[in-house]
Amino acid sequence: MSISFDKALGIHEKALGFRAQRAEVLANNIANADTPNYKARDLDFASVLKAQSEKTQTGHFSLGVTNAKHIAAEGLDDNADGALQYRTPMQPSLDQNTVDAQLEQSSYAENSVNFQASFTLLNSKFKGLVSALRGE
Numbered sequence: 444m445s446i447s448f449d450k451a452l453g454i455h456e457k458a459l460g461f462r463a464q465r466a467e468v469l470a471n472n473i474a475n476a477d478t479p480n481y482k483a484r485d486l487d488f489a490s491v492l493k494a495q496s497e498k499t500q501t502g503h504f505s506l507g508v509t510n511a512k513h514i515a516a517e518g519l520d521d522n523a524d525g526a527l528q529y530r531t532p533m534q535p536s537l538d539q540n541t542v543d544a545q546l547e548q549s550s551y552a553e554n555s556v557n558f559q560a561s562f563t564l565l566n567s568k569f570k571g572l573v574s575a576l577r578g579e
Contacts (some may be wrong), residue, residue, distance in 0.1 A: 444482040455565050457495045461488055462558040467560040468527065469551040472542050483530040483547065488554075 465486040475481040532541040 449462075449554050452565065452568055454492065454496055454499065455561060455568065458492055459561045459565055460559065461486065461491050461495070462554060465554050466551065466558065469554060473544065473551065476540070476542040476544045476547070478559055479540060481542060483532075483540075483542040484527045485550070486526055486530055494526075502568050513515055519547045 465488055468484055470484050472483045472485075530541055530543075530546075533543055533546070
């Protein structure tokens with residue numbers, strides 16, 4: 444009898460990866476707060492997680508493509524950045540930069556807390572699997 448990590452961990456593994464990806468996007472926004480014409484982006488975590496959950500339930504797969512001329516497989520998104528959306532600025536700026544540093548920092552802090560919660564949950568699941576394997 445083998446253990447399926449996909450079934451044991453559920454969507455939590457993917458959620459942790461999406462939280463890390465969102466942290467990268469938010470950090471990029473913060474780093475480019477003074478760059479003229481930079482457009483702030485964000486990852487809609489709820490929609491990405493919902494789409495991943497639907498893919499898992501329907502059995503769609505992902506495929507790494509090494510060349511843009513390769514034939515697309517069924518069930519794959521044509522746009523890998525489709526989950527990234529541009530942020531609507533609260534105030535217009537003279538240099539057309541849409542980064543609001545305070546909003547980005549609060550979003551980053553919130554994402555960090557949620558990442559830690561997901562990591563703690565995933566860690567407890569691993570501890571449960573280890574104790575089950577040991578027969579405790």
